[in-house]
Amino acid sequence: MKNNEKTGLFQHILNATERIGNALPHPATLFALFALTALLLSSIGSFLHWEAEHPGTKEIVQTVNLLSREGLHRIILEMVDNFTGFAPLGIVLVAMLGIGIAEQSGLISAVIKILVLNANPKLLTFIIVFTGILSNIASDVGYVLLIPLAGVIFIAVGRHPIAGMAAAFAGVSGGFSANLFLGTVDPLLAGLSQEAAQIIDKSYTVNPTANYYFMAVSTLIIAIAGTFITNKLIEPRLGKYTTREELEEQDLSPLNKLERKGLTYATFVLIGITAISLWGVIPEQGFLRGSDGGLLSSPLIKGVVSMLLITAGAMGFVYGFTTKAFINDSDVMNGMAKSMKTLASYLVLVFFAAQFVSYFKWSNLGIIMAVKGANLLMTLNIGLIPLMILFILLSASINMLMGSASAKWAILAPIFIPMFMIMGYSPELSQVVYRIGDSVTNVISPMMSFYALIIAFVQKYDTKAGIGTIIATMLPYSIGFLLAWTILLVIWLTIGIPLGPGAGIEYIVQTSSP
Template identity: 55%
Template sequence: MTDTPAAPRKSAIDRFLNVVEAGGNALPHPATLFAILAMVVVVLSWVFSQFDLSVQHPTTGELITPVNLVSVAGLHRILTGLVTNFTSFAPLGTVLVSLIGIGVAEHSGLIGAALRQLVLAAPRFLLTPVMVFAGVMSNMASEIGYVLLVPLAGLVFLAAGRHPILGMAAAFAGVSGGYSANLLLGTIDPLLAGLSQEAAQIIDPAYTVSPAANWYFMIVSTFLVTGLGWWVTERIVARRFPDAPKEDGGGRIEPMTREERRGLLFALLASAVLTALVVWGTVPADGFLRNPEDGDLLNSPFLQGIVALIFAYGVVAGVAYGIGAGTIKSDADVIKGMGQSMSTLGVYLVLVFFAAQFVAFFNWTQLGLIFAVNGAGLLAQMQLPGIVLFAGFILLTATANLFMGSASAKWALMAPVFVPMFMLLGYSPELTQIGYRIGDSTTNIISPMMSYFALIIAFLQRYEPKAGIGTVVAVMLPYSVTFLIGWTILFSIWMAIGAPIGPGSPLQYIPAG
């Protein structure tokens, strides 16, 4: 009689991931979740209106009480506001406009060619930092880093005689773990800024948050993430995946074609011309992109039109590349690229519709303001240093990200509470947004709820057929922990120095008047 082999004992990481996966799968679709939460807010508005609950508005001194939406007046407001809640939702237009422009650059092949040229031109000893850096830069173009750069990184490392999983890990760390770092602005910046602005206006109806609100911090973070990702890859992950070149020489990639090189040259020249126009409009004191009244750059059409500039760069560079490479033959190809980027947003539009209702209902009830005032009062009594408060907030966000992968969906839930709360403690919405982005980015690479997590497993299985969730997490966990610690330290240093985090974005919130 043959003994049945005992089942392999699961590691602590595997057991933890089973809990995370079960908890995440138990949640409904984010759109359904927002629809449920919107209804819950309506019910809570009735519940809290039955109590003698009120706070004093921190800036106007007005007495704030819960607004009951379970009433005739509340029903009328919901019916008449359903459409405008959606169409006036701040992140909607900015994301659509940005993606139209980036869609042209992606459809023409510009983004793919630029990333490919970047990794192919790097010396062997710089492959790792270049791969991490390319991953960070690719996140400005939505999913292109996941679907193109990660598998390409495996091929590049294989061709260089290194383990392909090492390259994919480095690229994935940059794409997903470095999601809130970049030298340029992408679609996520106006999206999060719009949600932050909606939340900030609970306290200050005139408050605006620029898509470039975190730009300075993002630029420094790009080099931080690249350096940390390089160190983790070579010092920790490489020990598990030593160099083992394939004997058959497989995995080599073709060099850039003449058409692709010509396309990149055309795109570079076109971008240079557009950049020269932007410089001409911003550098001179009377530049045409400055505020026409006082010449100010912070409150200027330039910064207020960042989304339009993202659109313009995407279209101009994309069309130029397409002409040079021969991938764009007519205006129909340009429109096709724009249309393809829009065709991927069906689920997003549904999500935004319900998220917009939740945010609007929550604002109408004034519960967010009441919770923020009471929460701020409690935190003020605790007298904790700001760095400690934000470190806790970063950890809370990082934990929540394990169960809910969408950055915009989480921020739509958290911003209406935490942005006003920190504003009442004297911290700007832009600073709170940075804290959120750090926590959200650092655990992307170990969260099974991240939308591309299954795709990463499939890529790894090409070289490790038995790879699964535990494999990905075991590989990426060192990046996640290192990024979380390193980024939090940078955030703390930034707060201590008091440097601006973006153009016209202070760390402190000072009520107007």
């Protein structure tokens, strides 16, 4: 439901964007059309010899015609694997099993009551955006848990649920590169940066902490920007949510004695799991450390969705039997099954989205477009700040074509890191600028793996919502985050602050001794 009051030009643009977007076919149909378009472009590109030199292997990457005999065979033979192997699918299904137990037991409702009854209403939006940013350390948990939870929290305090989900989505996805803690993406990108840097300097190393200072400060900046955008732009546009059925479902009375007892026992379970986890990772030879003895390669980090299932399931199990919400094992299993029913529309969307992403990758169209755009930027001879801003815009644009942060950086790093090093700029700077661009358009890119899930979440409160609704709602965040992050980068470069421990902005080109 939209606010009917007089709106400004920007709000009219957003409303028009939503109308145009939602006039498009059903999201699943749209992904099917995208897939067919990718097939057609693969044939055209092959006929016209669209190609590019891969910056890493130096091999010529040519467009693969998927409408050829071999391509058609692959489409038919791998259709099921595309669907079942689509990364977000398994993550969502497994996570929802644990969340289903916690939800049906009443545990999530109890936690929401605690949050709503004790949180300062003025800080609620900030807390959700900030929590979304921090959730990135736990891989994809923010998408499957925090975003729908934020909608429930907002509706419980009389605010529009889509605004709450938008705030959470902005933090989880738009603020993907910001955090106060290191996550799995840090060593992954650093490794790719180091390989690219060693094209110029074989002894150069890039640490996972390369961008820590900048990203830690970014956490606060993005949280503030997300709060402002939600409160001043998104909620006024959405108006007041007045669906009585949803509002009447929210019971904000204080917890009764049995519920408090259940919450106490569930907390003991959480403490127990946490203690076991710490026991497994703190000792150097801990049983939960990675095969290389590291923390970031630990199954606690890499298998965070499995840990979510175990933790949420165990806490919900204890809470449910304590409060008598669960009487026997059938109640537990029915709770898990009920959570699966909510994913029916998501499964349909994922099938077609998975085919589209696979076709785009098989055809090499994404790689070719990315390299062509990167080469165009390389031909420009401008100063540091304009160059970095253009690199942000290029990364943001490519993010609309390719979803994986590491896949894009694997293509761009061998081009830009050596080029910028020759110009006197550090690999750490190239990496941080890429991460800004890669984050800001996540929330408006249908190529983002969880976009279909976000649509399904929003349709719970607005059955007519489609891609246009999501893009129109999230576009202010994309623009706001781009401006805030760019201003922060300009200030950072002007002052010359290190980007992380031992990671400066400049690089001194190494020369051989005569």
